[in-house]
Each structure stands twice: as C-alpha cells, then as structure tokens.
Amino acid sequence: MLKIENLHVKVDGKEILKGLTLTVPTGEVHAVMGPNGSGKSTLANVLAGRPGYEITSGTVTFQGRDLLALAPEERAREGVFLGFQYPVEIPGVNNVYLLKAAVNAARKHRGLEEVDAFEFLTLVKEKMRLMRMEDSMLSRGVNEGFSGGEKKRNEILQMLVLEPRLAILDETDSGLDIDALKIVAHGVNTLRSPERSLVLVTHYQRLLDYIVPDHVHVLVKGRIVRSGDKSLALELERRGYDWVTGEAA
Amino acid sequence: MTKSSEAISGAEPRNAALSKRLLDEYAAVRESLPGEVVSPARRQEAIQAISARGLPTTREENWRYTNLRPLERARFAPAAASAAVEAGALGTAAAIGAPALPLPSPSDLPPRLAGFARYAFVDGTFAPELSSPEEQAGLTVQSLRRAAQGTPGRPGSATVFQLSRALPALGNLSEARLALLNEAFATDTAAIHVGGAAEPARVELLFIALAGADSGASYPRVQLGLEPGSRLVLVERHIGAGAGSHFVNTSVDVDVGRGAHLTHYRLQQAGARATWLDTLSAVLAADARYGLLAINTGALSARSTTHIQMAGSGAELALSVAALGDRQQVQDNFALVEHIAPRARTEQTFRGIASGRARVAFNGKIAVREAAAGTDSRQSLRGLLAGPEAEIDVRPQLEIYTDDVRCSHGATAGKLDESMLFYLLSRGLSPEVAQRLLKWAFLEDVVSKIELPELRRQIEHDLAAQMADASLKELL
Numbered sequence: 225m226l227k228i229e230n231l232h233v234k235v236d237g238k239e240i241l242k243g244l245t246l247t248v249p250t251g252e253v254h255a256v257m258g259p260n261g262s263g264k265s266t267l268a269n270v271l272a273g274r275p276g277y278e279i280t281s282g283t284v285t286f287q288g289r290d291l292l293a294l295a296p297e298e299r300a301r302e303g304v305f306l307g308f309q310y311p312v313e314i315p316g317v318n319n320v321y322l323l324k325a326a327v328n329a330a331r332k333h334r335g336l337e338e339v340d341a342f343e344f345l346t347l348v349k350e351k352m353r354l355m356r357m358e359d360s361m362l363s364r365g366v367n368e369g370f371s372g373g374e375k376k377r378n379e380i381l382q383m384l385v386l387e388p389r390l391a392i393l394d395e396t397d398s399g400l401d402i403d404a405l406k407i408v409a410h411g412v413n414t415l416r417s418p419e420r421s422l423v424l425v426t427h428y429q430r431l432l433d434y435i436v437p438d439h440v441h442v443l444v445k446g447r448i449v450r451s452g453d454k455s456l457a458l459e460l461e462r463r464g465y466d467w468v469t470g471e472a473a
Numbered sequence: 474m475t476k477s478s479e480a481i482s483g484a485e486p487r488n489a490a491l492s493k494r495l496l497d498e499y500a501a502v503r504e505s506l507p508g509e510v511v512s513p514a515r516r517q518e519a520i521q522a523i524s525a526r527g528l529p530t531t532r533e534e535n536w537r538y539t540n541l542r543p544l545e546r547a548r549f550a551p552a553a554a555s556a557a558v559e560a561g562a563l564g565t566a567a568a569i570g571a572p573a574l575p576l577p578s579p580s581d582l583p584p585r586l587a588g589f590a591r592y593a594f595v596d597g598t599f600a601p602e603l604s605s606p607e608e609q610a611g612l613t614v615q616s617l618r619r620a621a622q623g624t625p626g627r628p629g630s631a632t633v634f635q636l637s638r639a640l641p642a643l644g645n646l647s648e649a650r651l652a653l654l655n656e657a658f659a660t661d662t663a664a665i666h667v668g669g670a671a672e673p674a675r676v677e678l679l680f681i682a683l684a685g686a687d688s689g690a691s692y693p694r695v696q697l698g699l700e701p702g703s704r705l706v707l708v709e710r711h712i713g714a715g716a717g718s719h720f721v722n723t724s725v726d727v728d729v730g731r732g733a734h735l736t737h738y739r740l741q742q743a744g745a746r747a748t749w750l751d752t753l754s755a756v757l758a759a760d761a762r763y764g765l766l767a768i769n770t771g772a773l774s775a776r777s778t779t780h781i782q783m784a785g786s787g788a789e790l791a792l793s794v795a796a797l798g799d800r801q802q803v804q805d806n807f808a809l810v811e812h813i814a815p816r817a818r819t820e821q822t823f824r825g826i827a828s829g830r831a832r833v834a835f836n837g838k839i840a841v842r843e844a845a846a847g848t849d850s851r852q853s854l855r856g857l858l859a860g861p862e863a864e865i866d867v868r869p870q871l872e873i874y875t876d877d878v879r880c881s882h883g884a885t886a887g888k889l890d891e892s893m894l895f896y897l898l899s900r901g902l903s904p905e906v907a908q909r910l911l912k913w914a915f916l917e918d919v920v921s922k923i924e925l926p927e928l929r930r931q932i933e934h935d936l937a938a939q940m941a942d943a944s945l946k947e948l949l
C-alpha cells in the first residue's frame with residue numbers, strides 16, 4: 225500500500241526527516257511513536273501533500289504510484305486521509321456541506337455519480353451515532369467552537385464517511401477522555417479491513433490496547449530507529465525513549 | 474460659519490474644465506427638470522456649490538481609492554431630460570416622459586418578495602408599469618414627480634411629503650458633492666413616509682438603469698422618513714438592464730424618528746460596465762434603531778458614501794457592508810458614523826473580497842463628539858485579498874472628543890488562511906472550490922445578518938453567481 229524510502233524533508237531550510245524508511249502493507253495497522261518534535265506530524269503532512277515541505281530526496285509509493293507527484297486533493301481522492309493533530313476551525317463552511325463535497329469529489333474521480341442527498345444524510349447520521357455526536361454538529365461550521373475532543377471525533381467521522389484506503393491519524397487520541405477514546409477506537413476499528421491500511425501516530429500505548437497494531441515503529445530525530453510488534457509499545461511505555469535513543473546513538 | 478461654507482469659499486475650484494462642462498450641461502437641460510422634485514432655486518444652489526468646489530478628485534483623502542475617471546467622460550444631464558429638450562417639452566414634471574428605450578419585461582426583474590410593495594424606477598424615474606404598489610397601514614410611498622401631476626389612486630398624493638431637513642445634511646461638503654449633483658439633476662424622488670402601525674411596513678425600491686452612459690446619467694433619489702415609533706423594512710435594489718454601461722448617481726436621505734426601527738437592505742447590482750456613485754445620509758433620533766446592510770457586487774466603478782448621525786441619545790446602528798470585486802472592478806466605500814448625542818451604540822462590519830485585478834476599499838470613520846458621553850462603538854473591518862494583482866484597503870479612523878466612550882475596532886486585510894485551504898484540499902476539494910468556499914465563509918458575518926429568509930436566499934444565489942461557481946449552488 226505505502227512504501228516510503230529514504231525520505232529526507234526540510235522545513236524552512238532545516239532537515240526534519242533524515243532518511244525515513246517505512247513500508248505499510250495493505251490491510252495492516254502500523255503505529256508510529258516518538259518523542260515531541262521527532263517529525264511525526266511532518267511525516268503525516270508530507271504524505272497528505274501539505275505545502276511548505278521541501279523533499280530533498282527519497283520516494284513515497286502509494287499503491288504502486290508516486291504519491292509525491294500528486295496534488296493534495298488528488299491524494300485525497302485516491303484514498304489518502306489525514307486525521308489532523310490540530311484540526312482547523314473553518315467558520316462559515318458547513319460541516320455537512322464539506323462532507324458531501326468531499327465524498328462527491330472522490331466519487332467523481334472514480335467516475336461515479338454524485339451521492340443521493342437523502343441516502344447521504346442517512347449514512348452520515350448513522351456514523352454520527354457511532355461517534356456519539358449530536359446531529360446539530362452537522363449544521364455548524366467545520367469544527368467551529370468544537371471542543372478538542374469533538375474536533376477529533378469529527379475527524380474520525382469524516383474518515384468513516386470517506387472510507388479511505390490509507391488513513392494517517394495524527395495523535396487522534398490526544399485530548400480525548402477515556403470514553404471518547406473508546407468511541408474513537410471503535411470507530412477506527414469498524415474501518416479495519418484487508419483492503420485498508422492505517423498509520424496511527426500516538427504517544428500513548430493505551431490507544432493500542434483498543435486498536436491493536438500489526439507493527440510499531442519508533443521515530444526519533446527524523447528516522448525510524450526501531451520497529452517491532454505491539455510489545456514494543458509496552459516496552460517504550462516502561463522504559464521511555466532514552467532506551468531507544470541510547471541504543472540508536 | 475459652517476464647515477461647508479468655508480469649504481466653498483476657501484477652496485480653489487479644481488477640475489475647472491469639468492466644472493465648466495457641468496454648468497453648461499445643467500444650463501442646457503434645467504428647463505426640462507421637474508421643479509416639483511427639486512425646486513429650481515435648490516437645483517441652482519446645488520450646481521453652483523459643486524462647480525465652485527469642484528468634483529471630487531483622488532488627491533482628496535476620502536476619495537483616494539475611488540475611480541473618478543468616469544466623471545471626466547460622463548454626461549451629467551439625465552438621459553430623459555436631454556431627450557425632452559430635443560423633443561421641445563419643457564417646464565413641468567410632464568416634460569420627462571417614458572424612457573426612449575423599451576422597458577425591461579417584469580420577468581427579467583428580480584423576483585418579488587412576499588409581502589413587499591414594489592416601486593420600480595427606470596433611470597431614476599418612477600415606472601408604474603413595473604411596480605406593484607400595495608396599501609399598508611401607516612405607509613405612504615410617492616413619486617414626487619407623479620404626485621405633483623396628481624396621479625389618481627395613489628394614497629396621500631395630496632400632501633406631498635418632504636423631508637424637513639434640506640441637503641446637504643452631510644456635515645462636510647466634501648463628501649456631499651455627489652448628493653448635490655443628484656439634487657441638481659434629479660428627475661424624480663421616491664418619498665417614503667411611515668407612520669405608526671402595528672406591523673412594520675415593507676417596501677422594495679427597485680432602481681433599473683436603462684440608458685447607456687453616452688446618452689446621459691441616471692439619478693435615483695430617495696427620501697425616507699420614519700415617524701416616532703414606526704417601523705419599516707426597506708429593500709433597495711439597484712440593477713442594470715442589459716450589459717450596457719450606465720452612469721448612476723444615487724442619493725438617499727434617511728430620517729429615523731424617536732424610537733422608530735428601520736431595517737434597510739441595499740443591494741448594489743449595477744451592470745458590469747456601469748459607474749455607480751452613491752451618497753446615503755441618515756439621522757437617528759433618540760432610541761431609534763437602524764440596521765443598514767449593504768451588499769455591493771455590481772458596477773465597474775462604484776463608490777458609496779455613507780454618513781450616519783447618531784443625533785438622539787440611546788440610538789442604535791448596525792452598519793454591515795459586504796463588497797465583492799473581481800476583474801477590473803473598483804468597490805470603494807466611505808462610511809462616517811458620527812456620535813453626537815450620548816449613549817448611542819454603533820456597530821460597523823465590513824467584509825470585502827478583491828479578486829482578479831479589483832480594488833476594494835472601506836474607509837470607516839467614527840467620530841465621537843463632546844456631548845456623546847457613554848458612546849459604545851464597535852468596528853470590525855476585514856478584507857480578503859484573493860488575487861495577486863488585486864488590492865484591498867481597509868482603514869479605520871477614530872476621532873474622539875470625549876473620555877466616556879467604549880470603542881473597539883479591528884481591521885485586517887490578508888489572504889486566505891493557508892491551513893484552512895489545506896484542510897479542504899486534504900478532503901479532496903479542488904483548489905478552486907476550496908477557495909470559493911472560504912470566500913463564501915468570509916462573507917458570512919454580513920450575510921448571516923439578513924433576517925428575511927427569502928431575501929437571504931436571493932442574495933446567496935446572486936453572490937454564488939458573482940463568484941461564478943456552480944458548485945456553490947448546492948449550499949443553498
């Protein structure tokens with residue numbers, strides 16, 4: 225599904241990703257952990273095509289295609305979804321309108337007709353119930369006045385409606401209370417399938433109790449310094465990052 | 474000595490050639506201008522005042538963003554007056570007859586709003602064929618030209634209502650010159666008078682520019698008086714027939730009596746090649762409430778001058794303006810809100826978007842006079858630059874002569890928010906749709922203030938059309 229090789233990325237002239245290599249096969253869930261500032265969000269943003277990142281070398285292949293050659297909206301229509309660490313508020317742009325425009329953009333890309341308005345609303349409301357979101361949130365501006373946890377739930381709602389092939393969730397668990405964490409994890413799990421891949425960026429192994437990853441990677445200073453199975457997350461929690469950085473050094 | 478007379482005596486006439494031409498044009502048609510609309514003496518005074526002072530130029534501070542070049546080529550005489558002179562019909566209100574061009578058909582006009590009486594004016598002159606008057610308690614609407622002719626069946630036509638106050642009410646002549654130009658050449662006046670009634674009166678004034686600028690100007694003119702305690706919802710819409718270029722110079726005078734409530738929607742949708750000039754002057758008595766919401770999208774070169782005096786204590790004003798400029802359009806707005814009496818509250822909101830090579834400006838001045846203790850004044854001016862060659866100018870100005878005031882103001886001008894844009898792209902929206910969506914959202918602070926759902930839908934459709942985006946229609 226996703227193959228990142230020797231990726232080097234600069235931001236404002238400063239190298240943040242320094243030869244990152246990571247492969248996520250179809251149907252798998254990979255967790256990426258790492259200290260603050262290690263480059264996790266940079267990786268997520270680069271995959272989604274955010275401007276402002278200078279890719280100095282390396283390749284990213286998504287389903288056999290050069291992902292970096294695609295515009296952000298093309299990546300989205302091809303099925304790449306980024307759940308933002310800090311979802312932006314867009315007052316005046318209606319939540320449900322955005323959802324519908326997003327779904328229709330992807331459908332058009334695949335040569336499908338626009339969704340039926342009624343069926344679409346029924347589907348959205350069903351997903352909202354899953355995320356325990358109030359219907360009234362639909363008619364509000366995108367994330368406008370949403371609490372931190374509500375914003376994260378809204379990201380997952382969008383993901384559930386868009387049904388991406390590759391979802392990259394950047395710290396979707398931070399700022400969630402215990403119940404919300406379970407709701408979000410449940411939402412994510414409903415999307416797990418042999419056709420889809422998931423990259424979870426997280427600081428807490430607790431999320432991984434609910435969404436059990438196939439692999440765990442540790443990102444330190446712009447590079448994956450260690451990979452393992454689920455137990456790696458537990459070990460990190462016990463021993464801290466010094467343990468891996470010490471080893472990497 | 475008043476400021477205005479100082480200005481007349483003190484300033485060298487600028488644009489001497491232009492002033493001369495103005496006088497000549499006036500002299501040629503003055504016999505055909507209806508004295509019942511503006512008396513010959515007042516016309517004469519007005520034309521002399523402007524020619525002495527000179528028409529505005531961009532060297533003047535409050536006119537620097539205006540495109541005044543069309544004035545140089547403009548024919549100032551009303552198209553209909555020139556035609557009347559040619560036909561040899563002079564002297565009375567009857568002189569100005571039907572326009573030479575065929576009237577637009579009612580089906581080409583914007584749909585009527587339910588419950589609103591519509592009064593249409595073509596090139597500034599009342600057009601009964603396109604109007605749908607409606608009797609409403611406490612409401613008198615007249616064409617001063619027709620009233621003078623004694624048109625039967627129009628309620629209250631015997632007592633021609635005139636504003637008590639004579640122009641220029643604008644404290645500063647400099648900003649009133651275009652209103653004087655209107656006074657000199659006006660062919661008609663929509664005079665609206667509202668007395669107390671249980672229900673608010675509802676009126677739509679539809680001004681249609683028909684004559685091309687090469688055959689003459691058009692002078693829409695409104696005098697609006699609300700008796701104490703009365704209420705009115707007024708929709709004032711300016712459109713152009715065909716793609717012709719028009720020269721329109723509007724003057725609106727508003728008097729809101731004690732405790733009266735006026736909701737006033739102004740839609741400037743002049744033709745794409747039109748020059749649109751406009752002066753609105755309003756005086757609010759004690760506890761009066763005035764909601765003025767303007768949406769300016771039309772014309773090639775537009776300038777709106779708004780002067781509102783908070784003359785009575787406790788009066789309230791909400792002034793909201795949205796302006797869209799695209800291609801080579803110039804949308805210039807100057808607003809002066811003057812606090813004269815104590816404890817008045819005013820709120821100014823401006824949202825402007827400049828795309829293409831357009832220039833959009835809002836110069837919002839708040840003046841708080843000595844006696845205006847307890848003033849509460851807020852201003853939020855925001856401009857959005859949506860094209861590398863576009864220009865946006867938002868300028869707050871505060872002039873405060875008393876200590877006891879609460880004034881807050883914010884003015885920003887900038888581009889679309891990059892992180893919002895990326896968020897929308899990351900959801901698969903095309904850059905074009907994402908940008909239009911954000912522009913749309915930007916106008917929301919003004920558009921959301923439209924309290925009439927029907928009008929709001931109409932305006933949203935017009936805005937979507939202006940932004941030339943079919944995908945936005947889904948929004949509505």
Ligand SMILES: Nc1ncnc2c1ncn2[C@@H]1O[C@H](COP(=O)(O)OP(=O)(O)OP(=O)(O)O)[C@@H](O)[C@H]1O
Pocket residue numbers: 235236238240258259260261262263264265266267309
């Ligand atoms: N626009 C920028 N200009 C300069 N430095 C930047 C910019 N954006 C990111 N960085 C730097 O890049 C580094 C990596 O940031 P990134 O957001 O990817 O970290 P992260 O691993 O997601 O951290 P966290 O766990 O705190 O979310 C940080 O040192 C950050 O300061």
Ligand SMILES: [Mg+2]
Pocket residue numbers: 264265266309394395
């Ligand atoms: Mg991060």
